[in-house]
Amino acid sequence: MIYSIAPLTTGNPFEKIVGWKDDLITYDPDAFRQYEKAFPEDTARLINFGNPYAGDFSIESVLEAGTDLLLLDVGNLFKAEETGLIEKMESAGVNVAFVDFRRNATENTVPSLLMMGRILGEEKRAAELIDFYIGQMRKVTNIVDQIPADERPLVAIENAAGWQADFCCWSFGPYNFGRFVELAGGVNYASTLANAYSVDISLEGLIEADPDHIIATGANWIESRPEVASILLGYEGDPAVNHAKLQALADRTGFAQMRAVKEGNMHAIYHQFYNSPYHFVAVQQIAKWLHPDEFADLDPQASLEELHDKFLPFEASGQFWTSLK
Amino acid sequence: MTDQTTSAGFDAAALVMAYKRRNLRRVGLVAGAVTIMMCLVVLDIITGPADLSFGRTLAVILDPSLASPKEQVIIWQLRLPVALMAVTVGAMLGVAGAEMQTILNNPLADPFTLGLSSAASFGAALAIVLGWSVVPGVGGLFVTANAFVLAMITSGCLFLFTRLRGVTPEAMILVGIAMLFTFNALLAFLQYGASELQLAQLIFWQLGSLARASWTKVGVCIAVLLIVLPYFMSRSWALTALRMGEEKAAALGVNVSLLRMSVLAGVSLLSAVAVSFVGAVAFVGLVGPHIARMIVGEDQRGFLPLSALCGALIMSGTSIASKAITPGIVYPIGMITSLIGIPFFILLILGQRKRHWQ
Numbered sequence: 078m079i080y081s082i083a084p085l086t087t088g089n090p091f092e093k094i095v096g097w098k099d100d101l102i103t104y105d106p107d108a109f110r111q112y113e114k115a116f117p118e119d120t121a122r123l124i125n126f127g128n129p130y131a132g133d134f135s136i137e138s139v140l141e142a143g144t145d146l147l148l149l150d151v152g153n154l155f156k157a158e159e160t161g162l163i164e165k166m167e168s169a170g171v172n173v174a175f176v177d178f179r180r181n182a183t184e185n186t187v188p189s190l191l192m193m194g195r196i197l198g199e200e201k202r203a204a205e206l207i208d209f210y211i212g213q214m215r216k217v218t219n220i221v222d223q224i225p226a227d228e229r230p231l232v233a234i235e236n237a238a239g240w241q242a243d244f245c246c247w248s249f250g251p252y253n254f255g256r257f258v259e260l261a262g263g264v265n266y267a268s269t270l271a272n273a274y275s276v277d278i279s280l281e282g283l284i285e286a287d288p289d290h291i292i293a294t295g296a297n298w299i300e301s302r303p304e305v306a307s308i309l310l311g312y313e314g315d316p317a318v319n320h321a322k323l324q325a326l327a328d329r330t331g332f333a334q335m336r337a338v339k340e341g342n343m344h345a346i347y348h349q350f351y352n353s354p355y356h357f358v359a360v361q362q363i364a365k366w367l368h369p370d371e372f373a374d375l376d377p378q379a380s381l382e383e384l385h386d387k388f389l390p391f392e393a394s395g396q397f398w399t400s401l402k
Numbered sequence: 403m404t405d406q407t408t409s410a411g412f413d414a415a416a417l418v419m420a421y422k423r424r425n426l427r428r429v430g431l432v433a434g435a436v437t438i439m440m441c442l443v444v445l446d447i448i449t450g451p452a453d454l455s456f457g458r459t460l461a462v463i464l465d466p467s468l469a470s471p472k473e474q475v476i477i478w479q480l481r482l483p484v485a486l487m488a489v490t491v492g493a494m495l496g497v498a499g500a501e502m503q504t505i506l507n508n509p510l511a512d513p514f515t516l517g518l519s520s521a522a523s524f525g526a527a528l529a530i531v532l533g534w535s536v537v538p539g540v541g542g543l544f545v546t547a548n549a550f551v552l553a554m555i556t557s558g559c560l561f562l563f564t565r566l567r568g569v570t571p572e573a574m575i576l577v578g579i580a581m582l583f584t585f586n587a588l589l590a591f592l593q594y595g596a597s598e599l600q601l602a603q604l605i606f607w608q609l610g611s612l613a614r615a616s617w618t619k620v621g622v623c624i625a626v627l628l629i630v631l632p633y634f635m636s637r638s639w640a641l642t643a644l645r646m647g648e649e650k651a652a653a654l655g656v657n658v659s660l661l662r663m664s665v666l667a668g669v670s671l672l673s674a675v676a677v678s679f680v681g682a683v684a685f686v687g688l689v690g691p692h693i694a695r696m697i698v699g700e701d702q703r704g705f706l707p708l709s710a711l712c713g714a715l716i717m718s719g720t721s722i723a724s725k726a727i728t729p730g731i732v733y734p735i736g737m738i739t740s741l742i743g744i745p746f747f748i749l750l751i752l753g754q755r756k757r758h759w760q
Contacts, residue, residue, distance in 0.1 A: 100597060106591045172503060213649045242543075270730045275602065279613065281480045282451035284472060302533050304544060334471045340712030 078148060079112065080353030081178060081190065084206050084388035087200050091119030094374070095142040095198060097125045103301045105349050107311035107395060115390045136165060144171050146196060151177040151185070154236055179352050180274060182258050186210060194257055206388055213380055214260075217364045220371050221262035230289035230367050232263035233337075236275070237348060238293030238326050239306030245280045245329070250303045252361070253351050254294065261363035262371075263290065275302040280331045290366060291337045294348035295319075308345040314396030319345065341402030342366070350397075355384060362398050428704035431697060435711040439489065444716040446485040449722055451729040452476050482726060487615035488721035489714040490623035492686055494676040496713020497627075498669045500694065501689030504641050505662045505669075507648075512687035513673030516560065518553045519682035522674065524585045525552030526607050526681075527592040531600050545607065549678035556581050557559030557670030569661075569692070601623060608664040609734030610681030612721055617662055619679050626675050629669040631710070637661065637703035645700050685740045686713050689747050696750045716743045 079101060083090040091112075101109045113120045124142055127135050139147060147166055148312055149157060154175055157163050163173045170201045174195060177185035194203020234249040234254045248267035249255035255265040266288050267276040288383055295308030308322045311314070323345045327338045344366055350359035361377040377398075385393040411655060447463070448456050454473065462469040462477050469477065477702040499512035513519055525548035528534045535544040536551045545681050563569060563577050652658050673687065687755070694708035719734070719742040724733040 094665075103597070104599075198556065237599060242607075243616070245603070245613075246613070270728060277732040278730055279451060279725070279732045281476050284476060285450075285452035285481075286730065304533075331475050334475050361484070 078150075078176075080349070080355065081176070081193060082197070083112075083390065084354070084384070085190065085193055085197055085202055087199060088203055089119065090390070091114055091116050091123070093117075095144055096122065096124035096139065098127060099125045104298060105296055105311060106300050107297050107313040108349070111312050111391045111394075136162065139166070139170050139171065146383060147171055147173045148193070148196075149173065149175050150159055151175045151180060152179060153178075156196055163221060178354055178356075180252055182253060182254075182351070182356055183214075183260060183360075186356070190354060209384070209387065210354055210357055213362065216375060216380075217262075217357075217360050218260060219374070220271070220368075221260065221364065224262045224368065226370065229262055229264050230256045231286065231369065232290045232363075233266040233283055233286070233288040234258060235293040235326075237298075237307065238295060238345070239308065239322070240302075241296070242304065242306060245331070246278050246283065248276045248278045250274060250276050257350075257360045257363055258292070258355060258367075261360050261367055263363065263367045284331055285337060287336050289337060289342060291332070291335070291343045292363065292366075293323070293343070293345045294324070294351065295345050296348040305385070308399065310345060310347040310395075310399070311349070312393075312395040312399055314347075316396050316399065319399045323401060327401055338401065341400070344400040345398060347397040355381075358384070358397070366400065404617050422580070428698055428701070430702065432707050432711065435708060435715065439711055439714050439718065442715060442722065443485050443489060446488065446722050447477070447481050447542065447727055450476070450481055451725070475602045476721050478668040483615040483617055483620050484612045484721060486620045487612055487623065490620060490627060491612075491676045491680050491683075491718025492690070493710040494534060494623060494627060494672040494716035495683065495687040495717075496690035496694070496709040496711070497631060497634065498673040498676070499713070500640070500691035500709035501669050502687070503691055504645060504702075505665050506575055507645070508571065508575050509692065511578070512691075513677065514682070514684045514687060516578030516580065516584055517583075518556055518673050519672070519677050520582050520585035520589065521556035521683065522549035522553040522677040523608050523682045524589045525549040525678075526591070527589050527596075527604055528552075530604050530607065531592045539691075546678045550674050551675035552585075553677055554670060556585070557666065557674065561663065561666055562668070564659070564666065577669070606734060608682050609736035610683040610739075611732065612680060612724070613732050614679070623675060623679065625655070626671055630672055631706075633668060634665065634706055635667070636707060641665070641706075642700065642702045654693055674705070675693070681734075681736060681737050683717075683739055685743060686716050689743050690716055693743070693747055694749060696754055703755075719743075 078097065079090065082094065087140060100382055109120070124138060126139055142210050166173050174192065174196060174243070176189035187210070190207050193226060194200045222388065234248050235245070249265070250273040251259065251265065251268040255268050258265040259268070266283070267278055270276060270278065293308060295310050296309045297309045297313065298305045298307050299309055306322065306325060308326070310317050323343065324369060327333065327343050332338050342360050346359055346362060350356045354375070358377050358381045361375055361380055365372045365375055365377060381397060382393045385391065429655050448454065454476065459477060462473050466474065466478060488493050495513065502511040502516065503509055503511065525536065526535070526545050528613040529545040529548040534549065536692045537544070537547045540547040559581065560574060560578060563574060593601060593604060640651065640656040643654045643656050644658065646660055658759055659717065690713035694705055698704035699709050716739060720735045720738045723742055724735055
């Protein structure tokens, strides 16, 4: 959530936040430390309300904190309806709003930002961010529209590659990263198999499909789960370390023999693009990988830096993608 | 007088004949099951998203040097370990369930109902959610290691319980069920606090998967089977006697409590290894032995191998089905095992008029 609140807020993004959940600390410690550096008192002050997905979400502590508004991911809608969370909150005078940067991220980012802008009283800033977002997305979609179907390469996404040492692969259907691939001018492999958010694909099927590109997602998970072999992308990503990690994933049985790997078309991208309005950066970088000639002039790194300069309280640093080639 | 002797002599001959026929029938049934299993394994190896012909697959298996790198990976690294894993794990669960039912004299006993699988799931959850490793220094295998250790601890508890004075098989089952609920509750605690990604991994683990098969794991499974199965076979007579009742078995010279403990140790090893490698697969250990019993009866010499084969058949069928539903997608085997085994089970129940468990 902070990924969208921070760029929307003109001053201190934590000013209006009374509590949150600790997944930024667990799954993206690099980004958390950036916020910690910028706003040390606020990051320490926040209350952990727990995980609404799992159920340890504490209504009482939400009320205790004097909350006016509860902002949830749309993935929690069913659960909130089932447990009567919305009614309970409303009867206590707390509004509940749902945003979506995750399931239908590319369709719902703009309405989510508009709504959050209104809620936070940052309409002007929201309009600027939306303009920026749409402009950045258009840089890709305007060109991809011209690319005929038979020139769109087959792309396999490996969700959280290296999270489990002995299993391959989680992938996305036509949602989230699967959708990013389609917008970037590729054919998403798992979308050809199932219309689901998450798809467990078999390694043999992947070898047989022989995709043109393989894109693994990764972030700095090693602090909370030391056994992961993931690529540690993020604000503290070290290119040398990450290249070695990507190479190790490419050397796994089955992968090493695939055409995409041999031709250097195995890539890794920052996993947290999946849950924030910054996914336009991912779409741009994927487009650049899939169609290097058409997008020769596109500079995703510059887009990322521009986003930080204009909207975020700290600079872009570290590494957010890498490639074998 | 003469008449009586002849009739007694005739009866004896008939009995011997009948006994020989039964023996022959048993050998035939086991041989038949082995043949079906072979066919399923072959079918398992030739099915998959990659379109490889039977001839080509066979040629590559017989002479690995023929294979292209792609075929080498698909056949030798992906399909063969999975196919063999299915068979060995199925056999392990089948045997474990069969002997659990025998020593506890209860048709509902199996590694799953006695909490061993729940314990293993809890161990896996400790690893997945909290990142705790029960055994230090196992690296990426720590989910498996945790599952194994917790399952072994649970059967250790069951084992210690048998050492208490005057403990009946019924009491042991109740303790097993208590374990089941304890670990399920502990597991729910961890699930409650798990993140989305952890929850996905945990559920995937619990539903079971053969996709994690490797040659090392197949090797471990075969080694465990080779240790435990011959021991169980060597105790067939005693185990068959036990099914006639504890007193009768004791009267026949069987040391019942020693037998029960040693078999429990073997069963624990089998199920802990199986569950830690493929996840908490229900059904196979429970119903595999029942299918075997309906076909061949109570005599361990037929019952034990056929239980192993039934388990192997169910798992092998599951492995094929999980690949066939949507090529390219992996379906967890736990979702399918029951669906594969149940139609056959129901058919057998309907076809039988005899009570097998009194």
